Amino acid sequence: MRRPIEDYALIGDHQTAALVSRTGSVDWLCLPRFDSGACFAALLGDDEHGHWRIAPTDADVCTRRAYREDTLVLDTEWDTPDGGSVRVTDFMPQRDHAPDLIRVVEGLRGAVTLRSTLRLRFDYGSVVPWMRRADGHHVAVAGPDSVWLRIEPEVPCEGRDFTTYTDITVAAGERVTFVLTWHPSHETCPRLLDVDQALRESVEDWRAWAAHCRYEGPHRDAVVRSLITLKALTYAPTGGIVAAPTTSLPEEIGGVRNWDYRYCWLRDSTLTLGALLAAGYLEEAEAWRDWLLRAAAGNPDDLQIMYGLAGERRLPEYEVEWLPGYEGSAPVRIGNKAVHQRQLDVYGEVVESLSLARRSGLATRAHGWRLQLALMEFLRENWHREDEGLWEVRGPRRHFVHSKVLAWAAADRTVRALEEDPDLPGDAECWRELRDAIHTEVCERGYDAERNTFTQSYDSRELDAALLLIPRVGFLPPEDARVVGTIDAIRKELGTEEGFLRRYSTAEPAADTAAGAVGEAVGDAAGEAAVDGLPGDEGVFVVCSFWLADALHMTGRTREAEELFERMLALCNDVGLLSEEYDPVAGRQLGNFPQAFSHVGLAGTAFTLFGPDATG
Numbered sequence: 001m002r003r004p005i006e007d008y009a010l011i012g013d014h015q016t017a018a019l020v021s022r023t024g025s026v027d028w029l030c031l032p033r034f035d036s037g038a039c040f041a042a043l044l045g046d047d048e049h050g051h052w053r054i055a056p057t058d059a060d061v062c063t064r065r066a067y068r069e070d071t072l073v074l075d076t077e078w079d080t081p082d083g084g085s086v087r088v089t090d091f092m093p094q095r096d097h098a099p100d101l102i103r104v105v106e107g108l109r110g111a112v113t114l115r116s117t118l119r120l121r122f123d124y125g126s127v128v129p130w131m132r133r134a135d136g137h138h139v140a141v142a143g144p145d146s147v148w149l150r151i152e153p154e155v156p157c158e159g160r161d162f163t164t165y166t167d168i169t170v171a172a173g174e175r176v177t178f179v180l181t182w183h184p185s186h187e188t189c190p191r192l193l194d195v196d197q198a199l200r201e202s203v204e205d206w207r208a209w210a211a212h213c214r215y216e217g218p219h220r221d222a223v224v225r226s227l228i229t230l231k232a233l234t235y236a237p238t239g240g241i242v243a244a245p246t247t248s249l250p251e252e253i254g255g256v257r258n259w260d261y262r263y264c265w266l267r268d269s270t271l272t273l274g275a276l277l278a279a280g281y282l283e284e285a286e287a288w289r290d291w292l293l294r295a296a297a298g299n300p301d302d303l304q305i306m307y308g309l310a311g312e313r314r315l316p317e318y319e320v321e322w323l324p325g326y327e328g329s330a331p332v333r334i335g336n337k338a339v340h341q342r343q344l345d346v347y348g349e350v351v352e353s354l355s356l357a358r359r360s361g362l363a364t365r366a367h368g369w370r371l372q373l374a375l376m377e378f379l380r381e382n383w384h385r386e387d388e389g390l391w392e393v394r395g396p397r398r399h400f401v402h403s404k405v406l407a408w409a410a411a412d413r414t415v416r417a418l419e420e421d422p423d424l425p426g427d428a429e430c431w432r433e434l435r436d437a438i439h440t441e442v443c444e445r446g447y448d449a450e451r452n453t454f455t456q457s458y459d460s461r462e463l464d465a466a467l468l469l470i471p472r473v474g475f476l477p478p479e480d481a482r483v484v485g486t487i488d489a490i491r492k493e494l495g496t497e498e499g500f501l502r503r504y505s506t507a508e509p510a511a512d513t514a515a516g517a518v519g520e521a522v523g524d525a526a527g528e529a530a531v532d533g534l535p536g537d538e539g540v541f542v543v544c545s546f547w548l549a550d551a552l553h554m555t556g557r558t559r560e561a562e563e564l565f566e567r568m569l570a571l572c573n574d575v576g577l578l579s580e581e582y583d584p585v586a587g588r589q590l591g592n593f594p595q596a597f598s599h600v601g602l603a604g605t606a607f608t609l610f611g612p613d614a615t616g
């Protein structure tokens, strides 16, 4: 059986990332990019789907582990029953040509015998490579992929069952290094790496990066860990940001809500950008803004809600039938069909991020403003249409209130930009009219006066945690009775005992509003599906609880906000990481891991409550 999701730690090299468990096993690694096939896919199956474990022969989980302070270098230590102690340091150095995964074994006390079990299975666990020895390496080759393992000092290895076993005994002060390098299979032996130098540079680079963080409030470690995680999810060659480095970690154990997050959502990325900018990271923000301008170039009608790492537009979704899924949660999906959805909120988020970039003093790009105007033209023609909304429902389109509110925000930011900078070309009055029209319609059709709350979609009784963003985007002031009513209604209907929030109800909608799930729906039978068109249930959605803390603070309930924030911090795993969702009954993390959205929420709320510009 695989480990709980919260048992994993992340290491990465700004182009891909690996998950290492508390048993010392690398159970997930896609090479050479985040979205490439995995050569270790045990996370979504079993050991036969590829993994690499280094651990004392008689041990299960480690005794302790931690990142070296403010880095992505992971130290895992085992104390053995006979008094021995050993450390394995895992990291992926900044890449020059090829990706490397380095594992350094160091004896700390006594003598400890460890075993390295390396089972490479390319293409998501489906391809068993040929193994051979060449130039002091163990080489695994299959199709386009080759992986080269170098062990220093050289020790005998045994190949059995298409697996490489290496037994070593280290005494205090002794060290054995394992360097695993991926190469296109047509290239020759990779260059030899100086492990000490690579480790030193990794530690220095991460610390120098983290030192720039301008957050000085409480829980700084958790905030910095979140920012490091966001940085690790950034694909350095292009500036694109993935939503998470995994696919198909389930939102419900045993369920079908399993999606591929190894792509760049405009929504998730713009929110990530906001968190990085707040913390003072202009370079990443600029790289992402430039990525956006390249990805979105062309006809605004063709703007997608997500792209590949380099701006690729086709991300076809298919199911991988040979992988059983995490704890049997099938299907495992590669690609994401949501790429073709209409999600009107994205226009608001993109326009907001362009405005933020301008206000933060990022070098302006004339085509940034041109893009904004083109997006606004599209919105003017389309804001009144139904969409799939920010939760990417796979049921029928609706008039999602959050989508309209964000369309309002796009018009609002455009009006303000024109008011602030008379040199910008554009007609403020026409965007003012659009802004007012959206506002009026939302207040009429998206607000339930009887219950004093905004609703998930027009003429519906459902609620949605995304409505907590209404005061944050400035659609209404926090003290407006409708805002306070909405916050209270959401807490009551979507909140758990601990105050965590579900994003919406997954129950079958009441007969008067149920349109039934059609077309895209994934459920077995249309009648069983809820608003999202999916069967089954899910956990509480981590970022929504951070949004609730922000909303409580904005409405003067700062003590409650701080208490909720602290309960949310307690959901982080031992190395500070959060997945997308949480199961409060089982006390387990759920969904893709670690997720940018969740860490954006953590950093954002810390800034809201305790940052340099915090109020109240």
Ligand SMILES: OC[C@H]1O[C@H](O[C@H]2O[C@H](CO)[C@@H](O)[C@H](O)[C@H]2O)[C@H](O)[C@@H](O)[C@@H]1O
Pocket: 243, 259, 260, 261, 265, 267, 268, 336, 337, 338, 390, 391, 392, 393, 394, 532, 597
């Ligand atoms: O719940 C159904 C949808 O779930 C995924 O979308 C979620 O993740 C996205 C990336 O973090 C996020 O932008 C979105 O708001 C979330 O709902 C999945 O990617 C979709 O395909 C799926 O329909």
